[in-house]
Amino acid sequence: MEFLWPAALWGLALVAGLAAGVVWLSRRPVPRTWKYPWAAELGNLPHRQNRLASLLYLGALAAVVVGAARPVAAVRLPVRGAAVVLSIDVSGSMRSQDMLPNRLEAAKEAARAFLRGLSPRTSVGLVAFAGTAELLHPPTRDHARVLRTLEDLSFRPRTAIGDGLLEAVAALPGRVRRPGSGFQLDASAPPGTVVLLSDGRSNTGVDPLEAAEVARQQRVVVYTVGIGDPAPRDPVWTIGGPLDEETLKEIARRTGGEYFHATDSAGLSQVYRQLAYRLSWQTRREELSGLAALVAAVALVASWWAGSQAYRVL
Numbered sequence: 124m125e126f127l128w129p130a131a132l133w134g135l136a137l138v139a140g141l142a143a144g145v146v147w148l149s150r151r152p153v154p155r156t157w158k159y160p161w162a163a164e165l166g167n168l169p170h171r172q173n174r175l176a177s178l179l180y181l182g183a184l185a186a187v188v189v190g191a192a193r194p195v196a197a198v199r200l201p202v203r204g205a206a207v208v209l210s211i212d213v214s215g216s217m218r219s220q221d222m223l224p225n226r227l228e229a230a231k232e233a234a235r236a237f238l239r240g241l242s243p244r245t246s247v248g249l250v251a252f253a254g255t256a257e258l259l260h261p262p263t264r265d266h267a268r269v270l271r272t273l274e275d276l277s278f279r280p281r282t283a284i285g286d287g288l289l290e291a292v293a294a295l296p297g298r299v300r301r302p303g304s305g306f307q308l309d310a311s312a313p314p315g316t317v318v319l320l321s322d323g324r325s326n327t328g329v330d331p332l333e334a335a336e337v338a339r340q341q342r343v344v345v346y347t348v349g350i351g352d353p354a355p356r357d358p359v360w361t362i363g364g365p366l367d368e369e370t371l372k373e374i375a376r377r378t379g380g381e382y383f384h385a386t387d388s389a390g391l392s393q394v395y396r397q398l399a400y401r402l403s404w405q406t407r408r409e410e411l412s413g414l415a416a417l418v419a420a421v422a423l424v425a426s427w428w429a430g431s432q433a434y435r436v437l
Contacts, residue, residue: 127193134188179426190415216363240399252287253279283328
């Protein structure tokens with residue numbers, strides 16, 4: 124925590140001096156002018172209540188001093204208006220078992236980790252692509268529905284990375300895909316993000332780098348995730364051709380995103396958890412003077428209440 128006006132904290136020295144005085148006075152014996160023992164104990168009650176009231180009042184003063192120093196702290200806040208589309212490769216090579224039980228199931232589990240890490244205010248959608256791309260769920264804050272939709276992912280032939288990217292871009296708020304005329308971007312469109320996962324090389328559909336250029340024009344940042352080995356050595360456990368890392372890296376570079384590579388299920392889930400935190404949460408420096416004022420007000424009211432109770436005992 125930092126303070127914009129740290130000199131104001133010298134006021135805490137005065138509060139500490141007042142607190143020392145309260146402690147000293149509280150240790151003075153209560154005059155025992157009572158005829159019966161129970162009456163002496165009854166006389167101690169207002170004394171204790173007044174001591175509590177004094178401490179609460181000093182706490183309120185301390186909070187006022189801290190508020191006057193204008194404290195600033197790093198606060199974790201959800202990103203406003205954030206929208207993310209997961210685009211997942213479901214081509215036949217995702218049957219490969221170098222990630223157990225297979226790559227597609229590992230991708231599903233990673234997507235679940237992503238959804239669990241998202242801010243509730245972040246909208247998320249889901250696209251599956253193989254030879255063609257399909258929007259399975261438009262961006263929504265109902266993450267539970269997207270979780271259920273994940274179960275609909277199934278294997279299909281061929282791989283069209285470019286189509287998978289364009290379908291995800293079209294699903295983001297403020298981007299409209301018009302047949303024959305390309306994309307239209309609304310001036311008020313919020314920031315958009317695509318997380319695209321693939322384990323192979325595009326062999327049909329739109330050129331992935333052309334799709335990346337469209338995403339850049341639509342102000343969409345693309346994070347790409349590659350799984351599998353760029354040069355597979357074990358034909359028993361893998362299906363299809365090698366991972367095209369260079370294309371995935373270039374897609375991320377052109378759109379201002381980042382490329383990640385995962386070699387096992389745990390690593391893939393970790394990548395998606397990191398992305399969930401990065402895309403839906405932000406750390407901002409916030410001034411906490413208002414919070415200090417609230418604490419002071421509560422302590423002051425509590426001090427008044429404790430003091431008033433001391434005079435209702437007798």
